[in-house]
Amino acid sequence: MVGIFFSNIMRFLSTVKMNDIVDIAIVAFLIYNAIRLIRETRAEQLIKGIFVLVIILQLSSWFGLNTMEYILQNTMQFGFLALLVMFQPELRRALEQMGRSNIGKIFNVNTREEMLVYAIDEIARAVDSLSKNKIGALICIERMTKLGDIVKTGTALDALVSGELLVNIFVPNTPLHDGAVVIAGNKILAAACILPLTHSNNLSRELGTRHRAAIGLSETCDAVVVVVSEETGRISMARNGDLTRNLTTDILKKALGKLMSPDKGAEKKNRLLFWKSKK
Numbered sequence: 001m002v003g004i005f006f007s008n009i010m011r012f013l014s015t016v017k018m019n020d021i022v023d024i025a026i027v028a029f030l031i032y033n034a035i036r037l038i039r040e041t042r043a044e045q046l047i048k049g050i051f052v053l054v055i056i057l058q059l060s061s062w063f064g065l066n067t068m069e070y071i072l073q074n075t076m077q078f079g080f081l082a083l084l085v086m087f088q089p090e091l092r093r094a095l096e097q098m099g100r101s102n103i104g105k106i107f108n109v110n111t112r113e114e115m116l117v118y119a120i121d122e123i124a125r126a127v128d129s130l131s132k133n134k135i136g137a138l139i140c141i142e143r144m145t146k147l148g149d150i151v152k153t154g155t156a157l158d159a160l161v162s163g164e165l166l167v168n169i170f171v172p173n174t175p176l177h178d179g180a181v182v183i184a185g186n187k188i189l190a191a192a193c194i195l196p197l198t199h200s201n202n203l204s205r206e207l208g209t210r211h212r213a214a215i216g217l218s219e220t221c222d223a224v225v226v227v228v229s230e231e232t233g234r235i236s237m238a239r240n241g242d243l244t245r246n247l248t249t250d251i252l253k254k255a256l257g258k259l260m261s262p263d264k265g266a267e268k269k270n271r272l273l274f275w276k277s278k279k
Contacts, residue, residue: 115186116260118161124253125163127228127235130170131249136230137170138195138210140180141260145221151182154193161188196220198241207243214238224259226252 053072060068123139130137140147155176159165161183169176169191180193197209198216214225218238227236227243235252236245239259247255 117257119183119186120253120256120260122161122163122166123226123256124249126166126170127226127252128249129163129167130228131233131235134230134233135167135170135172135228136210137226137228138180138214139226139228140195140214140217141224141226141256143222143224143259145223147182147221147223150180150193150195151190154180154182154190156190157181157188159188161186200241211236211238211243215241215243218242224256226256 057069057072057076060072127137127139165188166181168174169181171177176191179191180195181188182190182193195213196216197212198219200215203212203215210227210229214227214236215238217223218225219241222240225238227238234245235247235249236243237247237252237255
């Protein structure tokens with residue numbers, strides 16, 4: 001019996017082609033995402049109701065309940081239009097998610113560039129407000145070198161980046177102000193991370209903990225770190241262990257635009273780390 005069982009399996013596998021495997025994989029992927037889409041929504045209950053109707057239709061056919069079968073069959077003829085009406089919000093949400101996916105981005109080559117421009121504008125706007133109010137901050141832009149170890153030390157946020165949110169995070173005496181804010185694309189991933197300090201003894205005594213942290217990170221990777229001084233409100237930028245001071249918001253915005261541009265060697269998914277610590 002075991003031999004016959006395995007013989008039948010091998011005979012079945014010999015008839016399976018590569019396109020059959022691809023076909024099954026695609027259908028399974030679509031079903032999986034459809035279940036994720038309707039889970040814990042109003043559509044989930046509607047799907048259960050339709051499934052019950054299908055079972056009743058099959059049972060009525062088996063047991064010869066002709067009247068019930070006739071009613072259900074005629075009802076199912078209009079089922080497709082009814083589904084479009086009932087699932088209109090869910091279908092629209094599914095199409096929007098497809099448009100935001102990597103497949104949808106193929107048809108919109110400017111999506112990533114627009115995200116970078118948006119992120120830079122929000123960063124510059126936050127830095128300008130922080131500088132005017134003399135709120136200390138460190139802003140680090142991850143480039144080719146991954147900063148995942150630093151990201152893991154923070155608190156997950158997964159929020160859309162905005163100047164108001166960044167300023168609020170860096171306000172003193174708030175829960176997440178003393179640490180890092182991590183951004184990937186246009187999303188804030190985490191806050192309250194830890195930044196390494198530089199061991200250099202050749203720095204000016206005017207430089208505090210924030211500036212030393214900015215230089216320290218830029219020494220260990222190719223990240224670009226923006227510093228806002230709590231004492232003076234001045235804006236600085238650290239890169240490759242060097243610190244450029246007294247920048248304006250416009251100059252900072254242009255510099256970030258060049259450094260984050262894809263044609264300047266930036267990695268496929270730029271991440272922005274926003275740091276702030278007490279002096």
